[in-house]
Amino acid sequence: MTLVAPTRTTDTAAQEPLLSYDLTTNPDPLKASPENPASPEEIGELIIVGSRRSGTPADVEWIKVKVPAGPMSPDLATDLSRITPRISLKGWTVQLNAATKEFVFTPAASHETIGPDTGFTIQLSQIPINRKVGTSPITVTERSRTGNSAYQDRTTEFSVGKFPPDFYLRNLIANPLVIDNGCETTLTWERSTNATYELLYADTSLNVTNETTRTITNIKSDTTFYLRGTTGDPTNPVTRILTAQVTVRRPDLDVRDLKVRGKLYVDLEGELIVNGKYCWIHTLDIGNSLKVDHIHSKHEDTIKLSTVTVTGNISANGDVNIAPDKELRVASIASPHGHPAFNLRSGVVQIETAVSATHPVLLQKDQYLAVNEIRPAVGTSTVNITDGLSITGPITGPLSVTGPLNANGPLNVNGTVSLAGSPSLLPAHQSSYRTFSASTSGLVIGVANVTNSGSRGTIYVATGGHQTHSRWEHPGSATVVALVKKDQTFTIGPSEPSYSTTCEFYWLPFGAGSAIPTSMNDAEQLAERADGAQPPQTETDAET
Structure with a gap:
């Protein structure tokens, strides 16, 4: 019935x-x-x-x-x-x-x-x-x-x-009645031939007027099948409907509102797909991975996630935006697989705490890294810069430079600057000139000491077409200081040497670098360094 x-x-x-x-x-x-x-x-x-x-x-x-x-x-x-x-x-x-x-x-x-x-x-x-x-x-x-x-x-x-007296529609049977997700069932029924028949389920309508069986495949949720027979005058037809129910184990769900008061589990082979406007989730705990094509907020403004715990990977093919007053907390940031680096663009990246880099920090050409303070790493006392440094602002605190230091503008120092290296005594002869090559810039300092029995004379330093000299009287002394640039040669020596006169020349490098004796004839070097000019004569020579 x-x-x-x-x-x-x-x-x-x-x-x-x-x-x-x-x-x-x-x-x-x-x-x-x-x-x-x-x-x-x-x-x-x-x-x-x-x-x-x-x-x-x-x-x-x-x-x-x-x-x-x-x-x-x-x-x-x-x-x-x-x-x-x-x-x-x-x-x-x-x-x-x-x-x-x-x-x-x-x-x-x-x-x-x-x-x-x-x-x-x-x-x-x-x-x-x-x-x-x-x-x-x-x-x-x-x-x-x-x-x-x-x-x-x-x-x-x-x-x-x-x-009609000869009409019948009966015994609609589904076999099997319980199936796994995605499987099939076969429907059979008995009917007379004096009517039209439709099989309806979900959003599907099938004309089965000439059939008494039909196999339905890929059933993913519990489904009610309706077999409808229609006969009589089209202006007032008569319709009979039979039903059969098929149950699916672990079915797909298509619901309007779903409230989960406990836990919602998605296994490793499953997916959570939200095609509607929004999905309210208070806590999202992802054990393996989360793949999301699109996430939109309810009001097309923001997405509020109270807590997101991810033990696997998060892959974002678009932008990830953090509100200005919020924070992104991560233990480490690495570049994507197959890419040597990741880029930080569009604005300023402000870091308010220590930055520890175990590998080089690379900046593109014409870009810069603005910092308030640079300190040595924990356990060390120096900051090493090996390939040059361009500084447009002030430097406070000690600065030790082992390589070139080029200043295109003023170099203002409010404290002490230590540029000089260790001084050394040049191996000069008391009675002749000696020529050296400077491996770095520095100062040549000559000192002459004369006893009571000595005579008067002059000490010289000649370099770069220029002579620096100083005369002495007896008893007395003389001192000469000359600047020598890197890779220049210079010639030193006294005129009118005397056994009662002691002449010593010192090399004071800027940084680390020595003065190396050359093999050129010393007299020729002296003349060449002074562009052919001869040392001035002493008073005795002038009178003679």
Whole structure:
């Protein structure tokens, strides 16, 4: 026996029936009587089961069942007076209102209170079925109320079909009934040939008029299959529907709202795909990896994640933006696989704590690294710069440079500058000139000491076309200081040497570098360094 579903509930929600009704027919389905008036009519029965499904009782003044009667296709019966009505509620009576074609059921008192524990049955038996194939509307109207509210008429309507005598649609079976996700089931049924048939499930509609079996594949969720047979006059067709349910183990879910009050698990082979506007997640704990094509906020503004714990990898093919007043905390940042470096662009990267780099920090050409302070690494006392350093601002604190230090602008020093290396005594002769090559820039300092028995004379340093000299008298002394640039040669020596005169020349390099004696004739070197100029004569020579 098949239930006939209500086709509609009339009026507003406030006027919806307070009682629920189910309708079945006997036989199932009803058959239209033969068209030949001489043939006896088919006899049918309507069975209506009523109940109060709410916990609040309802007061009911009466219940009416309207049955259309006549010779037309929408009529169910040929003669209402031949119908036998009855109701299971004690003390209720029934009368036929021929004018409205309604069977009116009333309680003995002014009303009957029907609660959730009170069910009842209305039977209309011995119905002479109309001779036209078609669908007939059966209307159930109650006059009811809850509490002290006013009584209202509330209506429920059913569509009951009268089928051709040789029509049948039965035994819709699914095999298997329980399947794994993505598997299949085979549907079979029995039907007559005088109708059209459709198989409906989910969003699918299949024409199966010429079939009695169909295999459905790739079923991913629990599915109800509807087999619908339609026959009769297209202006008032009659339809019969059979159903079969298939259950899927671990099904896909397609729901509107899903609230998870415990934990939501996605295994290693599964995916969590959100195609809607947003997905509210308070805590997201990802054990392996998270792949997201798009994440959009509810209001196209921000995405709020209270806590995200990732023990695997996060791959972002687009931008990752952090709010100005928020922080990104990571233990380490590495370049992507297959790339030697990662780039920081568009604005200033501010680092307010220590930066420890175990590998070189590389900046592109024309870019810069702005820092407030550079300190030696923990456990060391120096900062080493090996390939040159360009400084446009001030330097505070000691600066030790072992390589070139080039200043394109002023070099202002507020403290002490230590440029000189260790001084050394040049191996010069007391009675001749000696030539040296400077491996770095520095100063040549000559000192002559004369005793009481000495004579007067001059000491020289000649380099770069320039002579620096100093004269002495006896007893007395003389000192000469000359600047020598890197890779220049210079010649030193005294004129009018005397055994009572002691001449010493010192090399004071800027940084680390020595003065190396050359093999050129010293007299030629002296002349070359002074561009051919001869040492000035002493007073004795001038007088002679």
